[in-house]
Amino acid sequence: MTTTTTQLVQPGMVQERPAKQRTALSITELQPSTFTQRALIVNHERKYELQDNFTTPAYLSEHEVKIRTCAVGLNQIDYKSVDYNFCLPQLPWITGREMAGVVEEVGSAVQHLEPGHRVWTSTYYRDRRAGCFQESVIVPQHTVSLMSSETSFTSAACLGVCGLTAAMTLWRWFEVPLPYGTPFTPPTTPQSKPADMPLMLIWGGSSVTGQFLTQLAKRSGLRVISVSSAKTAQALKDLGAEHVVARDGRSNQEIIDEVKRIAGDDITMGVDLVGASTALATLQCLSTSHPARFAPLAWAPKVEVADNIEVLNVEMKQFVLNPTSAIYSEQLTRLVESGEIRLPEIEVLGGGLKAVEEGLERLKRGDMAGKKLIVDMQS
Numbered sequence: 001m002t003t004t005t006t007q008l009v010q011p012g013m014v015q016e017r018p019a020k021q022r023t024a025l026s027i028t029e030l031q032p033s034t035f036t037q038r039a040l041i042v043n044h045e046r047k048y049e050l051q052d053n054f055t056t057p058a059y060l061s062e063h064e065v066k067i068r069t070c071a072v073g074l075n076q077i078d079y080k081s082v083d084y085n086f087c088l089p090q091l092p093w094i095t096g097r098e099m100a101g102v103v104e105e106v107g108s109a110v111q112h113l114e115p116g117h118r119v120w121t122s123t124y125y126r127d128r129r130a131g132c133f134q135e136s137v138i139v140p141q142h143t144v145s146l147m148s149s150e151t152s153f154t155s156a157a158c159l160g161v162c163g164l165t166a167a168m169t170l171w172r173w174f175e176v177p178l179p180y181g182t183p184f185t186p187p188t189t190p191q192s193k194p195a196d197m198p199l200m201l202i203w204g205g206s207s208v209t210g211q212f213l214t215q216l217a218k219r220s221g222l223r224v225i226s227v228s229s230a231k232t233a234q235a236l237k238d239l240g241a242e243h244v245v246a247r248d249g250r251s252n253q254e255i256i257d258e259v260k261r262i263a264g265d266d267i268t269m270g271v272d273l274v275g276a277s278t279a280l281a282t283l284q285c286l287s288t289s290h291p292a293r294f295a296p297l298a299w300a301p302k303v304e305v306a307d308n309i310e311v312l313n314v315e316m317k318q319f320v321l322n323p324t325s326a327i328y329s330e331q332l333t334r335l336v337e338s339g340e341i342r343l344p345e346i347e348v349l350g351g352g353l354k355a356v357e358e359g360l361e362r363l364k365r366g367d368m369a370g371k372k373l374i375v376d377m378q379s
Contacts, residue, residue, distance in 0.1 A: 034056060041133075054092075056134065064110070066136055067103055068102045069101045094128050098132060098157060100155075101136075118149065120159055122143060133353060145333045158344065158346060161316075164319060173295060178331055203281065205226030210226065212341065228244055229246065268290050270286050270295070272299070282296075292309045293309070346374055
């Protein structure tokens with residue numbers, strides 16, 4: 001796979017070509033430095049504000065792509081960054097981390113994309129041009145994945161945060177092999193042992209990320225134990241979980257005890273998707289005699305761990321900062337479009353940018369029962 005190195009330029013910075021190239025300016029270099037468009041901004045009071053004519057940087061480097069927003073996914077980080085004042089480099093700012101849409105323009109060095117292509121992308125908070133709560137975004141080409149005409153924008157808009165996080169956690173940080181070929185067929189002989197089929201514990205398995213991760217892990221030949229509510233148990237088993245431990249009305253210690261009764265000392269991979277106390281509980285379920293890895297995706301515990309356990313630092317910004325990460329979105333797209341990975345239940349909110357705040361308030365209120373909220377920007 002051929003990759004290129006993309007230089008990320010911060011809003012307001014000027015990119016200059018070497019002197020020998022300045023005689024051949026591209027069309028994008030002749031464009032104005034800003035344009036106006038409709039955007040849901042975070043204003044100076046750290047409140048969301050819908051503006052019809054927000055001035056946005058318009059420069060497009062040779063490795064970048066401009067995409068018209070057709071659907072955006074809503075995530076907890078969208079409201080948490082505003083409520084707790086992080087991932088806001090300056091104000092006003094534009095948030096939103098995942099979207100699907102139509103390519104409007106490409107930089108001079110972009111080869112695999114062209115105007116009119118249907119695509120999805122996952123974006124980085126440090127570039128205001130990439131915030132998804134606006135009519136168009138500008139992002140590096142390696143973060144943009146083609147989608148088929150059979151996939152709706154509202155379906156593809158759920159891949160850029162939860163889907164990609166699950167994929168990269170498994171393939172990059174846990175180093176589980178990428179699924180290049182046919183679906184993995186796990187050993188089925190009576191002699192099969194846990195060593196042949198590693199055990200992964202997912203605490204918070206009914207979350208959208210947990211649903212993606214369960215399926216990806218199962219397809220890779222892992223056995224999955226999920227901690228979730230009793231009402232989601234059958235759905236998680238349908239996705240590939242071997243055991244579901246119900247959390248309803250039980251203490252973390254009671255859940256830990258049941259997990260250990262099921263798995264013994266054989267859990268070598270653990271993922272927490274809930275929070276502080278469950279992260280510590282997940283650690284207690286990991287093997288004490290085999291090398292094990294733990295991915296805290298909701299809260300990173302600052303505690304000492306046993307020598308056999310490695311706590312993984314899952315940094316999703318690496319998808320944008322490292323162009324070789326394009327392989328992860330490409331593989332995820334292929335698995336979804338082939339039907340090997342099922343999408344979560346999606347609830348679509350109409351009304352475009354006006355509906356974003358309503359959707360974020362719903363996320364704040366709590367249990368979405370495994371649903372993914374998507375805003376249709378074309379309604």
